[in-house]
Amino acid sequence: MQTDLNKQNNFHYDDSADLLLVNGRIYTVDEHFTVVSQMAVRDGKIVYTGNNFKSKAKETIDLQGKCVYPGFIDGHCHFVYFGETLVRYINLKGCSSFNEVIERLQQHNNNDSNWIIGQGWDQNLWTSENGSQPFPDNKMLNQLFPDKFILLSRVDGHAVLVNDNILNLINMNKESGNPKGILLDNDADIAKAAIAPLTDGQLKTALLKAESVCFDNGLSSITDAGLDKHTILTIKKLQDEGIMKIKVNAMANPDSTFDFFINQGKLETDRLKVQSVKLYTDGALGSRGAKLLQPYTDSPETEGFIVKDDSFYRQICRKAIDSGFQVCTHAIGDGGVRHTLDIYSEFLSENNDLRWRIEHSQIVDSTDFQRYGKLNIIPSIQATHCIDDMSWAGKYIGTQRIRNAYPYRRLLSENNWLVNGTDFPWSNMNPVITFYSSVARQDIDGNPKEGFQPHDALTREQALRSITIWAAKGQFEENVKGSLETGKCADFVILSEDLMTAPLSQIPNTEMLSLYINGEKIR
Ligand SMILES: [Zn+2]
Numbered sequence: 001m002q003t004d005l006n007k008q009n010n011f012h013y014d015d016s017a018d019l020l021l022v023n024g025r026i027y028t029v030d031e032h033f034t035v036v037s038q039m040a041v042r043d044g045k046i047v048y049t050g051n052n053f054k055s056k057a058k059e060t061i062d063l064q065g066k067c068v069y070p071g072f073i074d075g076h077c078h079f080v081y082f083g084e085t086l087v088r089y090i091n092l093k094g095c096s097s098f099n100e101v102i103e104r105l106q107q108h109n110n111n112d113s114n115w116i117i118g119q120g121w122d123q124n125l126w127t128s129e130n131g132s133q134p135f136p137d138n139k140m141l142n143q144l145f146p147d148k149f150i151l152l153s154r155v156d157g158h159a160v161l162v163n164d165n166i167l168n169l170i171n172m173n174k175e176s177g178n179p180k181g182i183l184l185d186n187d188a189d190i191a192k193a194a195i196a197p198l199t200d201g202q203l204k205t206a207l208l209k210a211e212s213v214c215f216d217n218g219l220s221s222i223t224d225a226g227l228d229k230h231t232i233l234t235i236k237k238l239q240d241e242g243i244m245k246i247k248v249n250a251m252a253n254p255d256s257t258f259d260f261f262i263n264q265g266k267l268e269t270d271r272l273k274v275q276s277v278k279l280y281t282d283g284a285l286g287s288r289g290a291k292l293l294q295p296y297t298d299s300p301e302t303e304g305f306i307v308k309d310d311s312f313y314r315q316i317c318r319k320a321i322d323s324g325f326q327v328c329t330h331a332i333g334d335g336g337v338r339h340t341l342d343i344y345s346e347f348l349s350e351n352n353d354l355r356w357r358i359e360h361s362q363i364v365d366s367t368d369f370q371r372y373g374k375l376n377i378i379p380s381i382q383a384t385h386c387i388d389d390m391s392w393a394g395k396y397i398g399t400q401r402i403r404n405a406y407p408y409r410r411l412l413s414e415n416n417w418l419v420n421g422t423d424f425p426w427s428n429m430n431p432v433i434t435f436y437s438s439v440a441r442q443d444i445d446g447n448p449k450e451g452f453q454p455h456d457a458l459t460r461e462q463a464l465r466s467i468t469i470w471a472a473k474g475q476f477e478e479n480v481k482g483s484l485e486t487g488k489c490a491d492f493v494i495l496s497e498d499l500m501t502a503p504l505s506q507i508p509n510t511e512m513l514s515l516y517i518n519g520e521k522i523r
Pocket of ligand 1: 076078225423
């Protein structure tokens with residue numbers, strides 16, 4: 001009788017646990033949002049959650065009232081690129097003028113490399129007399145660094161400024177168009193592709209550096225939104241060797257990488273998953289590449305653009321349907337979102353559970369919301385983008401359209417779940433800030449006072465689910481992680497604050513005290 005009871009609880013009381021947490025507020029994030037005081041772990045899995053653990057444990061931690069949450073999952077980021085920026089990119093974030101950009105380049109320039117690569121400039125931070133902030137041109141770069149190859153990515157990664165040496169290298173040295181040296185989206189990608197790839201040693205260093213920063217922020221899992229085969233297999237090798245411990249959901253690039261994984265089948269290990277493909281429909285709002293249904297309010301000559309021919313999207317979606325892969329498409333403008341919905345509609349039927357995603361879903365025409373629910377299309381949002389963009393987005397798209405921008409609550413209501421992430425390094429990677437931005441829709445100083453379009457805020461419970469169990473669901477892993485339930489991986493964080501009850505203004509100051517992955521203490 002006793003044995004049967006124990007079996008029902010999936011735990012034999014005669015077996016001791018490896019680790020027991022007691023006296024905590026443990027947010028299981030299960031279906032009923034249960035909070036318990038104790039959790040036991042054995043062999044990397046959760047074997048008990050409740051308030052009355054009866055068996056022994058090799059190690060017991062008295063939480064002294066501290067809060068435990070499932071390990072945070074970033075549902076959309078650029079983990080590998082972030083690592084690359086740590087290895088060889090000059091950080092241009094926060095520069096308040098183009099002169100400051102130049103100063104930082106001069107500080108970091110050395111004779112070891114022919115390349116100067118920078119990332120993070122944002123002309124919206126530069127003050128100018130008439131209020132509008134045009135893109136810079138490459139004149140000063142050519143004058144000051146005549147022998148170097150220079151590529152400087154804008155903060156959103158969709159625009160780059162390159163010098164004439166690179167324009168010559170890629171046969172794009174033309175005078176017309178944007179300020180000289182500015183390349184957008186497809187052209188920017190051509191320039192980036194000309195940069196020498198990381199050596200294997202650099203790649204390993206990049207991965208481990210990126211992982212370390214993620215751990216500091218309480219992330220146990222990340223989704224990298226677009227990787228090539230070599231990088232994915234390098235991650236697998238480092239994980240297999242026990243060197244890399246972060247869990248990675250890798251979206252495949254829509255090229256030979258996708259074909260490779262279609263042929264060999266989805267990859268699914270304890271820490272690595274490849275079961276999706278990444279597409280781009282349009283560019284970014286900040287560089288006016290996001291495709292709008294009507295022209296930009298402050299730049300009526302442009303409405304952004306769709307980056308590929310429809311035949312390309314159809315071909316990839318067809319392959320995905322046939323092979324059971326998930327499609328995840330970047331779409332930011334209301335035109336880009338509609339285009340993606342139109343393409344998806346050709347392949348999806350109602351009641352499907354393929355979880356095809358629209359990454360960002362930043363501006364959605366009011367008639368298009370219901371199409372997410374109708375075909376079970378999942379929005380993948382980055383709540384911090386709302387905070388990053390709120391000071392200038394209205395100027396770009398006008399007072400009407402801004403009401404349908406960053407519409408997180410309405411997107412959530414379509415399927416009753418969504419994926420949240422950060423798009424780092426394009427935005428702050430800290431999942432606590434994602435939580436805070438989702439709920440407060442304010443910057444960390446509490447502005448604007450009433451929140452930016454507060455009717456589209458998430459509740460605290462929704463925000464927590466969006467960076468744990470729903471993010472797991474967005475990669476078909478809700479049965480193995482994302483909540484603290486018996487049988488699931490023991491991935492969890494201990495925080496200094498109670499995200500559910502602390503005053504909102506206190507949340508950004510939350511400290512990550514400990515991180516465990518598969519029951520192993522990482523931080
Ligand atoms: Zn992205």
